[in-house]
Amino acid sequence: MAEEKKKKVIIHNKTPMPAQDPVARSRNFQEVALGYTEEDARLEAGRCLQCKNEPCRQGCPVEVNIPAFIKLIQEGDLDGAIARIKENNPLPAVCGRVCPQESQCEKYCTLGAKHDPVGIGRLERFVADRELGLGVTLPGKAASTGKKVAVVGSGPSGLTCASDLAKLGHAVTVFEALHVAGGVLMYGIPEFRLPKRVVQAEVENVKKLGVEIQVNSVIGRIDTVDELLERYDAVYLGTGAGLPYFMDIPGENACGVYSANEFLTRTNLMKAYLFPECDTPIRVGSRVAVLGGGNVAMDAARTALRLGASESWIVYRRSEAELPARHEEYEHAREEGVKFSFLTAPTRILEDDKGWVTGMECLRCELGEPDASGRRSPVTVCGSEFVLPVDVVVVAIGQGPNPLVPRTTKGLALTKRGNIVADESGATSKPGVYAGGDVVTGAATVILAAGAGKAAARSIHRHLTGATA
Amino acid sequence: MYKVLKKTELAPSILDLYVIEAPKVAAKARAGQFIILRIDGQGERIPLTIADFDREKGTVTLVAQRAGKTTTQMGKLRAGDSIADFVGPLGEPTHIENYGRVVTVGGGVGVAPTHPIARALKEAGNEVISIIGARTRDLLFWEEEMRKVCTRLLVTTDDGSYVRKGFVTDVLKEVMDEKKPDLVVAIGPQPMMRAVCNLTREYGVKTIVSLNSIMVDGTGMCGCCRVTVGGKTRFVCVDGPDFDGHEVDFAELARRSALYREQEKDSLDRYTQRCQCHGGEH
Ligand SMILES: Cc1cc2nc3c(=O)[nH]c(=O)nc-3n(C[C@H](O)[C@H](O)[C@H](O)COP(=O)(O)OP(=O)(O)OC[C@H]3O[C@@H](n4cnc5c(N)ncnc54)[C@H](O)[C@@H]3O)c2cc1C
Ligand SMILES: Cc1cc2nc3c(=O)[nH]c(=O)nc-3n(C[C@H](O)[C@H](O)[C@H](O)COP(=O)(O)OP(=O)(O)OC[C@H]3O[C@@H](n4cnc5c(N)ncnc54)[C@H](O)[C@@H]3O)c2cc1C
Ligand code: SF4
Ligand code: SF4
Ligand code: FES
Numbered sequence: 001m002a003e004e005k006k007k008k009v010i011i012h013n014k015t016p017m018p019a020q021d022p023v024a025r026s027r028n029f030q031e032v033a034l035g036y037t038e039e040d041a042r043l044e045a046g047r048c049l050q051c052k053n054e055p056c057r058q059g060c061p062v063e064v065n066i067p068a069f070i071k072l073i074q075e076g077d078l079d080g081a082i083a084r085i086k087e088n089n090p091l092p093a094v095c096g097r098v099c100p101q102e103s104q105c106e107k108y109c110t111l112g113a114k115h116d117p118v119g120i121g122r123l124e125r126f127v128a129d130r131e132l133g134l135g136v137t138l139p140g141k142a143a144s145t146g147k148k149v150a151v152v153g154s155g156p157s158g159l160t161c162a163s164d165l166a167k168l169g170h171a172v173t174v175f176e177a178l179h180v181a182g183g184v185l186m187y188g189i190p191e192f193r194l195p196k197r198v199v200q201a202e203v204e205n206v207k208k209l210g211v212e213i214q215v216n217s218v219i220g221r222i223d224t225v226d227e228l229l230e231r232y233d234a235v236y237l238g239t240g241a242g243l244p245y246f247m248d249i250p251g252e253n254a255c256g257v258y259s260a261n262e263f264l265t266r267t268n269l270m271k272a273y274l275f276p277e278c279d280t281p282i283r284v285g286s287r288v289a290v291l292g293g294g295n296v297a298m299d300a301a302r303t304a305l306r307l308g309a310s311e312s313w314i315v316y317r318r319s320e321a322e323l324p325a326r327h328e329e330y331e332h333a334r335e336e337g338v339k340f341s342f343l344t345a346p347t348r349i350l351e352d353d354k355g356w357v358t359g360m361e362c363l364r365c366e367l368g369e370p371d372a373s374g375r376r377s378p379v380t381v382c383g384s385e386f387v388l389p390v391d392v393v394v395v396a397i398g399q400g401p402n403p404l405v406p407r408t409t410k411g412l413a414l415t416k417r418g419n420i421v422a423d424e425s426g427a428t429s430k431p432g433v434y435a436g437g438d439v440v441t442g443a444a445t446v447i448l449a450a451g452a453g454k455a456a457a458r459s460i461h462r463h464l465t466g467a468t469a
Numbered sequence: 470m471y472k473v474l475k476k477t478e479l480a481p482s483i484l485d486l487y488v489i490e491a492p493k494v495a496a497k498a499r500a501g502q503f504i505i506l507r508i509d510g511q512g513e514r515i516p517l518t519i520a521d522f523d524r525e526k527g528t529v530t531l532v533a534q535r536a537g538k539t540t541t542q543m544g545k546l547r548a549g550d551s552i553a554d555f556v557g558p559l560g561e562p563t564h565i566e567n568y569g570r571v572v573t574v575g576g577g578v579g580v581a582p583t584h585p586i587a588r589a590l591k592e593a594g595n596e597v598i599s600i601i602g603a604r605t606r607d608l609l610f611w612e613e614e615m616r617k618v619c620t621r622l623l624v625t626t627d628d629g630s631y632v633r634k635g636f637v638t639d640v641l642k643e644v645m646d647e648k649k650p651d652l653v654v655a656i657g658p659q660p661m662m663r664a665v666c667n668l669t670r671e672y673g674v675k676t677i678v679s680l681n682s683i684m685v686d687g688t689g690m691c692g693c694c695r696v697t698v699g700g701k702t703r704f705v706c707v708d709g710p711d712f713d714g715h716e717v718d719f720a721e722l723a724r725r726s727a728l729y730r731e732q733e734k735d736s737l738d739r740y741t742q743r744c745q746c747h748g749g750e751h
Contacts, residue, residue: 177688179507179514179554187690216556218688222497242690246702253695253702262691270685276739279538280685281732355724399498403611403687404707420744441550 012117013065014052015044022378026305028189029273033097033328036119036126038078042288048118055282056120059108062088062451066105066120073123082127086139089124090160090454093132093198093446094185100326104447128395132201142169145265147464148198150175150232152219154433155183156446158238160453161208161460165236166209168461170319174206175217183240184438185446187269188261190299192306196268216326220404225412225433234460238453241399241438247291251349252395256357260292260300260396267303277457285392287311289360291346292396293318300394301338308451313388315341317365317378328434343367345380349393366392396448401439404409410434417442426456442462470551471506474528479610483515484578485533485544486520486610489522492527494557496518500585501679501711507554508542509632515539516684516706518656519558520581529557530608532581538736560710562634563677564704567594568651572597572644573619574600574637574665576657578611580611588618590654596620598650600640606631645672649661652677653712660725678714680705683726696722697742 018034025032036044047071050297056066072081072099099105101121109117147170151162154176161388162172180186185199197219207213219225219239228235244259246252263282266272270280284403286302290297293316304312314333323330334340341362348361359434364384367376369375401418411427413421419440438444463466475488487637494504503518521530535541546552555716563586571590575583580601591597599619603609616622625640633640637657641706644650646666653676662678669676682694682705688705696705699716703709 010651087508177556177690178686216554217493218556218559222556242688242691244692246692253697253725255724259692262685262693265685265691269588274511275732276736279736282735283728283732355721364577372647422518 004037010049010111010115011043011047012115014119015040015047015122016425017119017122022330022332022337024193029306031195032192032332035129036122038126041073041123041126044075044123045070046064047060047111048074049110049424055108056105056112059086061352061445061447062454064088064105064124065169069127070123073127077158078130079125082131082249085124085127088449091156091165091202091446091450092124094120094129094156094194094202095179095450096123097194097198098126098189098326099447100445102327111380112341120354123262124370129198132198136205139167140207141167141209144171145169145465147171147233148173148231149236149344149464150228151235151236151238152225152228153177153183153240153437154181154203154236155216155238155240155437155449156185157240157453158183158451159203160450161210161236161238161436161457162211162453163206164457165456165460166211166302168208168457170461170464172211174211174213175219175223176213181213181215182268183238187265188296188299190264190268190303193299193300199295200347218404220408222327225389225405225409225430229432233464234434236426236453236456236460237428237435237439238431238437238449239402239405239407239439240449241443242402243400244395245398245400247346247397248393249346249348251351251357252353254357255355256283256391257349257393257395260296260398263300263394264296264303266301267307273307282307283392285357285390286311287313288392288394289313289390289392290394290396291313291365292398293322293325294398295329295441296399297394297396298325300396301332302336304392305336305338306393309392311339311390312337313339313341313390314358315344315346315362315388317343317345319343319367319373320373343378345378346393346443347385356367359389360393361385361387382427395412398445399438401442424455425451425459430465470553471555473546473548473550473642473718474550475548476546476645479554480608480662482544483535483608484497484610485540487529487531487533487543487546489531489555490527491529491536491555491557491562494555495522495524495527498522498529498558499562500565500589501582502558503682503710504531504555504557504562506556508539508546512553513539514554514685514687516681516687518582518679518710520580520584522585532578534578537733538740541737552738556687559706560569560737563589563654563679563710563711565589565593569595570598570648570650571595571652571677572598572600572641572650574602574641574653574655574657575615576602576637576655576661577604577608579661579679580655583654584611584618586654586656587615591620593620595731598623598644600625600637600644602626602637602640602732604628615660615716620737637661638668639667643667645669651675654678659719659726662714663719666717666719677711678717679710680712680717681710681726682722682727691751696725
């Protein structure tokens with residue numbers, strides 16, 4: 001009896017996520033994944049083995065104490081669970097929804113070897129939503145240090161840096177170019193995946209810490225970084241990767257060709273799906289082709305369906321196996337009826353005499369040798385031309401850093417691609433100036449951007465006070 | 470919120486002048502730059518050129534032509550009202566130096582943006598000849614204001630209802646025949662800028678135009694404002710709005726400007742109907 005260990009019964013499958021019916025949801029903008037009930041959460045938390053070596057935690061870029069918070073859910077201490085998560089992750093309601101868990105925390109879950117991994121993201125979302133619903137208790141704030149910090153950009157990176165600095169007692173002002181705070185969370189990621197009320201609730205929490213957010217303020221125009229340095233003790237640049245890349249193929253400026261940024265901004269930020277109640281129009285067309293295979297492409301293709309397109313295609317140069325999008329988004333897109341043309345490279349956009357898109361000429365590809373990124377690179381097949389008949393094309397092949405701040409700031413070292421060079425603590429080549437998030441790494445993820453903001457807040461604090469946070 | 474301090478109709482129901490309280494924008498504004506505004510939470514973001522600014526009073530002056538829903542709705546604003554969002558200054562300022570003899574050409578609502586440019590050019594020591602023109606006398610504005618900021622002012626109307634009959638290009642041709650200028654700056658409707666460029670190309674005179682493509686963010690994020698200049702794609706909001714007119718693909722710009730014509734018409738019709746139902750009040 002002594003050696004008889006209590007054997008835990010493993011439930012093999014993840015507790016399913018309640019979701020809107022695919023047919024209905026492919027025509028509305030309400031959130032697709034509805035979130036766990038308390039019962040679902042208990043059930044799912046119960047699957048966790050509480051591994052001593054915490055492999056899941058090492059897969060999380062900000063090392064959320066996953067076993068600990070799940071244990072608290074098991075014990076029914078939901079307040080404790082969210083508090084634990086927030087020690088490392090300032091935006092759990094967002095990350096629980098949009099983190100690519102399958103390549104981060106859940107990828108390393110012990111259960112994943114034989115069964116479904118624990119639904120860590122879903123649990124994170126559950127406790128975060130519950131807290132947002134109840135009203136967040138504000139964390140304690142240190143006494144004022146008398147130091148002032150300017151944060152440029154209000155995406156996840158800027159917001160996180162601002163809130164951590166405020167907690168440490170610094171006076172923080174965030175400058176945002178657009179008319180609302182939130183960055184890509186507001187203008188890029190669609191409502192049906194990340195409701196804007198969730199983002200705004202997070203923004204409000206940052207404000208409640210005393211952070212001042214000045215919208216409609218384009219740094220580089222209204223003030224340069226050098227001017228900010230005259231009034232602030234340090235500056236954090238979290239300006240993101242907002243510059244859309246195009247393919248550089250003929251016909252790309254035809255009427256009906258959008259960057260994904262424009263297509264998504266018109267829809268999310270400007271609410272074009274409510275036109276004419278809201279003033280900003282969008283042209284959807286009946287057949288839409290989206291170029292690219294990442295989250296941005298999935299979002300655009302799913303948005304096109306919701307805006308009334310009869311056909312929405314994802315056109316991707318590589319194969320299904322190389323798709324960089326979150327797996328769940330790919331699944332959702334398929335369920336909703338998005339069509340996929342893999343191993344396809346567009347070569348030309350065709351237009352009518354008025355300049356409107358009538359189709360896209362493409363070549364078939366084969367996969368060749370792996371390239372520098374380790375992915376097998378596509379090679380076009382001679383003579384395989386065909387025309388995809390579409391009337392709207394959305395280009396979602398990636399984004400670079402917006403050049404406005406680099407162009408107007410003296411002495412800021414940049415990479416060849418125009419990203420700001422910063423070390424792990426966020427320090428740039430310019431004294432007093434820190435940077436992090438997509439503007440440093442290139443287009444990446446919400447949690448990496450938030451993590452960079454956290455790291456920079458620590459090093460700005462050290463720089464300003466000599467103390468470690 | 471940004472307060473409207475003054476609102477006047479320069480041409481009844483067509484052209485409006487606004488003075489907006491925006492001290493930070495006024496402090497940094499330079500000739501050739503623009504702002505983007507949004508009237509309210511449902512509103513579209515529309516770009517308008519900074520027609521004037523007063524750093525001491527902290528104000529920015531705009532002149533807008535009622536082109537569609539937003540500019541018509543703006544026409545209802547009165548002094549004391551506020552608008553939700555106002556961001557700027559945006560775009561690269563016009564490059565100012567002493568070129569020698571410069572001609573500015575302003576057509577229609579485009580007269581307003583040439584005002585601060587003419588002033589800056591004159592302050593830089595240029596001989597500035599300003600041509601202003603409108604379809605008809607009632608649409609002509611700022612004759613006196615323009616006269617103050619240039620060396621010589623020439624006025625024309627398409628229909629001859631005021632001063633003389635002729636297009637701004639007719640006047641420009643005469644000026645260029647008199648003595649070749651070192652630079653022409655032309656701002657107005659796209660067909661006018663295109664016509665000016667065709668003319669100055671013959672004379673070999675460098676010509677700057679200020680482009681009014683459709684925009685959303687105005688920060689280089691969406692790519693909606695792209696135009697082909699010298700065979701390359703450029704973003705009007707961050708690389709412009711000023712470009713070498715001889716390099717601009719005006720045909721493409723015109724096509725892209727008409728992108729939302731149907732929706733714009735629909736939106737304006739619905740708006741005017743709604744206003745009529747409410748006895749003209751919104
Ligand atoms: C459509 C789309 C879908 C995505 N889906 C996912 C996903 O599912 N999961 C995931 O983890 N990641 C996703 N990402 C990536 C993720 O959103 C970004 O990595 C993250 O937002 C980067 O954060 P950031 O704070 O660095 O920059 P951003 O979120 O880009 O914020 C930068 C902010 O700075 C502002 N700004 C820029 N220049 C200036 C200036 N000169 N002055 C003032 N303000 C300025 C911008 O307006 C913006 O608000 C997606 C991205 C997109 C576009
Ligand atoms: C840099 C720049 C400076 C400008 N300066 C002035 C100015 O000083 N005075 C002035 O009267 N007008 C100016 N315009 C044009 C002005 O922005 C449009 O007239 C305005 O957006 C029309 O909005 P609407 O809703 O009233 O009309 P809509 O019905 O939306 O459109 C009517 C016309 O305006 C154009 N337009 C529509 N939406 C936009 C948009 N978001 N951005 C640009 N053009 C659009 C369309 O091509 C259409 O031909 C400028 C445009 C740019 C890009
Ligand atoms: S922040 Fe993202 S990666 Fe980390 S635990 Fe949460 S969902 Fe997983
Ligand atoms: S690896 Fe999986 S099972 Fe183990 S503690 Fe982490 S979440 Fe639980
Ligand atoms: S208006 Fe969006 S990039 Fe110029």
